[in-house]
Amino acid sequence: MTLAHEALLYATMDEFLAGTTEFVAAGVPTLVAVPEPRLSALGSSPSVQLVDMADVGRNPARILPWVLCAFLDANPGPVRVVCETIYPGRTEAELGPCVQHEALINLALAERPVSLLCPYDVSLLTPSALSFAERTHRVLVSSGSRRPSPSYTDPAKVVAMVNRPLPEPARVDERLVFDLQGLAGVRRLVAEHALVAGLVPERVDDLQLAVTEICTNAVVHDGDGLGTLRLWTEEDLVVCEVRGAGQISDIMAGRVLPSPERPHGRGLLMVNRLCDLVQMHTGPTGTRTRLSMRLSAN
Amino acid sequence: MSDTQSDSRSAQLVLRPLSDQMGFAASGEIDASNRPVLATALSELVSGDGDVHLDLGQVKFVDVGTATLLVSTARRLTDGRQLLLHHPPYELSLMFTTLWPGTATIETDQT
Numbered sequence: 016m017t018l019a020h021e022a023l024l025y026a027t028m029d030e031f032l033a034g035t036t037e038f039v040a041a042g043v044p045t046l047v048a049v050p051e052p053r054l055s056a057l058g059s060s061p062s063v064q065l066v067d068m069a070d071v072g073r074n075p076a077r078i079l080p081w082v083l084c085a086f087l088d089a090n091p092g093p094v095r096v097v098c099e100t101i102y103p104g105r106t107e108a109e110l111g112p113c114v115q116h117e118a119l120i121n122l123a124l125a126e127r128p129v130s131l132l133c134p135y136d137v138s139l140l141t142p143s144a145l146s147f148a149e150r151t152h153r154v155l156v157s158s159g160s161r162r163p164s165p166s167y168t169d170p171a172k173v174v175a176m177v178n179r180p181l182p183e184p185a186r187v188d189e190r191l192v193f194d195l196q197g198l199a200g201v202r203r204l205v206a207e208h209a210l211v212a213g214l215v216p217e218r219v220d221d222l223q224l225a226v227t228e229i230c231t232n233a234v235v236h237d238g239d240g241l242g243t244l245r246l247w248t249e250e251d252l253v254v255c256e257v258r259g260a261g262q263i264s265d266i267m268a269g270r271v272l273p274s275p276e277r278p279h280g281r282g283l284l285m286v287n288r289l290c291d292l293v294q295m296h297t298g299p300t301g302t303r304t305r306l307s308m309r310l311s312a313n
Numbered sequence: 314m315s316d317t318q319s320d321s322r323s324a325q326l327v328l329r330p331l332s333d334q335m336g337f338a339a340s341g342e343i344d345a346s347n348r349p350v351l352a353t354a355l356s357e358l359v360s361g362d363g364d365v366h367l368d369l370g371q372v373k374f375v376d377v378g379t380a381t382l383l384v385s386t387a388r389r390l391t392d393g394r395q396l397l398l399h400h401p402p403y404e405l406s407l408m409f410t411t412l413w414p415g416t417a418t419i420e421t422d423q424t
Binding site: 081088195196197198220223224228231235275279281282285288 | 377
């Protein structure tokens, strides 16, 4: 058995329950990662693990390594997952990373014995979000019937479609040009900015580590050894943006744990674990990575 | 908006030999700018005898590359020799358990 990755198109709670209840009652180890109120609507059973997608999956790049692969590794053998990544309430900024995540599932889990059902609320999600559901799932399920998706697209092409320039912020509070020797200065500036914004000290530590990882990548791999850091706040978010000269060619970077003896490939995994949102735009002229922390999250 | 030039205050790392064990007490911050210093010091200890001790109680920051260096150092020790970390920062323990799950190559303690 290998990956099955299907989209469940529902418009009401009844349709959601009709499409998922039987799926989770198969008796095999099952993970349900959906937001409220649907999480509470699905009854629990010994073989079902329930997690709130709005919490564990608030950073879409976190879901693959730290939710899905973690569950698969803990449960060898066939498993099922209900995974509502793109739910009403996702912000515009989160949508691109969500689509990227849905596409990368098709590569990362291709040989794993997992059946994934991804609910999409067709009454509230945008036409754009729903069109990507058809590009990232081979099978669409609605009203009890299954049909092949007419527009399933190669995952690398989907990733390229959402690799878009990031919108400019309304205001930037700090800007710092740094080199390898300036990583400590980067951390100090990030801490000052985040503490003033109101981020709790433990998460300031997390943000310092995450920004250090991205800044290290920006100055050691390619280009002139210089990176640019920009810091600002918007609504509930502290945002740190790092620009470096290199292009990221590995679309799976930060999504799958490397084998223990491999010396590279863990920095971005840690970043994805710690941050509330990771946005990236990469191309021949460089890479811009935007890390956000929610002031209201723990 | 303030526009700041590259900070000249780079990460400071001090390694002091332990008086009663083979190893160092480290203090400061460890990142890609000064990690080679630690790598060289650890290499010299690996080529010696006995367990290797590293007291990290005064270390304020470590990055993922530092965790990788410590894992690879531990793997280079043979014949029952161990890398023993004393007072590892919380972030380092988190990196070991999440990024190298199920591979207990490093002994850590709080003493």
